[in-house]
Amino acid sequence: MxxxxxxxxxxxxxxxxxxxxxxxxxxxxxxxxxxxxxxxxxxxxxxxxxxxxxxxxxxxxxxxxxxxxxxxxxxxxxxxxxxxxxxxxxxxxxxxxxxxxxxxxxxxxxxxxxxxxxxxxxxxLGPDPLRRGADPERAWQAIHRSARPIGALLMDQKVIAGVGNVYRAEVLFRARLDPLRAGRGVGRAAFDELWTDLVTLMRIGVRRRRIHVVRVEDDYGPGSYAPDRPRTYVYRRTGEPCRICGTPIAMAEMAGRNLYWCPNCQR
DNA sequence: TCTGCATGAAAAA
DNA sequence: TTTTCCTGCAGAG
Structure with a gap:
């Protein structure tokens, strides 16, 4: 929750x-x-x-x-x-x-x-994507000079506040980013996309009272987020087929928590 | 009914 | 990196 x-x-x-x-x-x-x-x-x-x-x-x-x-x-x-x-x-x-x-x-x-x-x-605390006036520049400064993997940085509340294990996995999937990629290997454009997506997804989370990140077109044709559709791409889907490419979803531990990702989509 | 695990993080080691 | 906090629930039996 x-x-x-x-x-x-x-x-x-x-x-x-x-x-x-x-x-x-x-x-x-x-x-x-x-x-x-x-x-x-x-x-x-x-x-x-x-x-x-x-x-x-x-x-x-x-x-x-x-x-x-x-x-x-x-x-x-x-x-x-x-x-x-x-x-x-x-x-x-x-x-x-x-x-x-x-x-x-x-x-x-x-x-x-x-x-x-x-x-x-x-x-x-780092900037909170759900607060007005949050300054993503602070997060970029912490990320772009770090050797730690982006999958660990996203879980660090000093870097970005409010992101947890589900948003970490899902936002990295949507950005097609390998969770093991070092922060310093994440480009400015990729970071901007990550931040913007977090703002969008977390706002949806507040409105819908649950984490819902799957676009309908990824499963059932064009549309927006629909109430009774699958809500996540990778979180807790170990071994199940990726919704985009069919590759089995992988799991490993990172930053003390289970991390889920698609080894084919996320490079 | 029982077991293990979970969207978190501080403290201990 | 591991332990601890100590609730709720899904899945196993």
């Missing part, structure tokens, strides 16, 4: 449900009890995403508080109508608004942040 598009979607949803309103915040499981106590009863000012990080801002008059959430591999928010009923399982944070509430389970991080900590976070 959680690559950058999930977090941006979530930020929007929380903004809509809670933005500008007073909320009750608790930690039924207890591991965020101290933080929950601090923001409980404050106004949920706004929510925003930076890559895969969710930032919530609360305020109460002049008093302001920041909460930082990172979902990790399997964290997630569940939305429920109010009254929400007893928490089920390990609920790290519960936010209750006027009509709906959300339960957070399994996050890697859920903690109060100081403004300085937020500054540090933002400073160590």
């Amino acid at each position: 959680p690559e950058g598009h999930t977090l941006h979607r979530l930020a929007r949803r929380q903004q809509k449900c809670f933005g500008g309103r007073e909320v009750r915040v608790s930690s039924p499981q207890g591991r965020f009890a101290a933080g929950a106590t601090v923001v409980d009863g404050m106004e949920f000012h706004r929510a925003e995403a930076w890559g895969k990080h969710l930032i919530q801002r609360y305020r109460d008059g002049a008093r302001q508080q920041i909460v930082h959430v990172h979902l990790g591999l399997y964290g997630g928010f569940t939305e429920l109508p109010v009254p929400m009923g007893e928490p089920i399982g390990q609920v790290r944070m519960r936010i209750v608004g006027d009509e709906v509430g959300m339960d957070l389970r399994g996050p890697t991080a859920c903690e109060l942040y100081t403004p300085a900590e937020l500054d540090d976070l933002v400073a160590r």
Whole structure:
């Protein structure tokens, strides 16, 4: 679930449900009890995403508080109508608004942040394709002088924020780039195409709530992205035929994660 | 019912 | 590079 598009979607949803309103915040499981106590009863000012990080801002008059959430591999928010009923399982944070509430389970991080900590976070993240004003030049600078493979660079949040294992594999396939190619071997034109495609694909991800990168014409004739069609070219398709050339999709580990690619299309 | 794996990343080694 | 965090689900049996 959680690559950058999930977090941006979530930020929007929380903004809509809670933005500008007073909320009750608790930690039924207890591991965020101290933080929950601090923001409980404050106004949920706004929510925003930076890559895969969710930032919530609360305020109460002049008093302001920041909460930082990172979902990790399997964290997630569940939305429920109010009254929400007893928490089920390990609920790290519960936010209750006027009509709906959300339960957070399994996050890697859920903690109060100081403004300085937020500054540090933002400073160590690369440009986020989903944020307005993101500067791809910073990513190009990191990539074009690096000896690391482009497949590893794309997973590095310091290079580009918000890209995860699915977008990495799919965007490289669409660019017909060999994941093993060194960053410094990626030309300016190829990089520009990569960045532009990420912006396009991740926006589709936010809108459709899922990663969908397969063009209909690649399977079923002309058209755009269609809801019930295959959504990926290579991700988790080991051994299955490439949708373009029929070559079996390959898998190997890179940057600690399974990487999928077509050895024929991607050179 | 049980097992292993997963769209992540910090910390340890 | 490996371990750890610790949820949900698909596939096996």
